[in-house]
Amino acid sequence: MKRDSIYYQIFKRFPGLLFELVDYHPSQAQNYRFESVEVKETAFRIDGVFLPPEGAIPRIIFFAEVQFQKDEALYHRFFTESMMYLNRNQSQYDDWYCVVIFSSRSLEPSDTKTHRIFLNSDQVQRIYLDELGEPNQQPVGINLMQLAIASSDAMAEQAKQLIERVQLEETDALPKNEIIDIITTIAVYKFSTLSREEVEVMLGLTLEQTRVYQEAKAEGREEQKTEMLKVTVPLLLKTGMSVEQIAQQLNVDVESVRKAAQ
Template sequence: MKTDSIFYRLFQEFPGIFFELIGNSSPTLEAYKFSSIEIKQTAFRIDGVFLPTQSEQNPIYFVEVQFQTDTEIYSHLFSEIFLYLHQNKPNNPWRGVVIYPTRSLDTADINNYNEFFTSQRVSRIYLEELGETASLPIGIATIKLIVENENTVITVARLLIDRTQQEITTDLQQRQLLELIETILVYKFPTMSRKEIESMFGLSDLKQTRVYQEGKEEGARQEKLRMIPLLLRLGLSFEEISKEIDLSLEEVQQAMQK
């Protein structure tokens, strides 16, 4: 579903938003890596997993995004979690987070899993109940835009775009968040083209500015840098990687040193 890809992109580019969403501002972002994980020898795939990269004290977070009624969601979720734990045997504790657009979609029976919810090992988040968009942190407000009422979505989106330009000072993060907002609007207005949406919300002019273009170039460079470890594992030399991703040999070597 489109919402799955939006959440995957959101948590991958802005992992801090997830921890804001669950009310945990303590972990350093470098301590986690977000990915989607397929369980071996089954058809199970966990929507998203925040895997600790540092301390064994940090919990693993299993994230499920559910935008349609599924009476078996919890049996699937716990099967995936425990199969993952069985196969990988991590020393870290674990937590589960299920994200719904509305409480009305949470219809599955939890009778066999009650202890996980009462202990808050597994928590449920209903986007419509997060509060007024204007008073929310900008990351959480962006998530809530996904479920914003069609009568107010245009006003809220314009407010978010203004807030992003004012509150996000890092050029790369500002560009990423604006592009994410644009993607959500494409999802909300399926009959409109991306160019029409850019024009409607003033994003066309913004994309022509020097700051935006520089941020886009830096984003492309960062994406190339993220590919280097994968290309190394595939057996390419530094020289071959340099040619493949169009970066200097010195940049490739420096990236691996870091």
């Protein structure tokens, strides 16, 4: 998994985090939708577009690009795609901004003159994650984004500290379990030779906190439900109830009842 794809996972789950990085903060930041959009009649696909919630005033679109490798054509592509999208969707916005997130300043294209009309504008912001300051001094959201650029040596300790912060600073906008899942995903990427379970042990996560446990717990409930149906359905069929009536009585779907009756 590439690190920029991790960021797209983060933004998909928590679109409001983008606005912790930029100077402009829409009143409905947490309600933005992060999407990958295709510009019709062209070969362009824009990976990161933050679309305003329905009814928002003004309707402001944010284009985002996360860059973890050197790409001299980045600005040519990014601004061309963004302007093409704006041209094709003129009725859907009142204003727009572009945000380019680099892991470090060294990855920025060397040619900043050709697109200076954009780069020198207040509508374009460039973010350098390694220049945001010490992770433990940043908001939880920014700390999470910085985690992906931490060295392997520092990552485990930073992840543990972030998990401790999440326990204390949980908010509705950043659900604890989802943040922990993202932290674990980043760690799995960093320590690719370890299994997810081994990474969770390394991070000091208790079993109940992990996605693996939650999924197993859900599977266990499903197995219990299946066993209950296998016992209950035949008995109810003997009373003369139809499959549909049993499904309604037990609050399950008809197909589950049919399977249990076989």
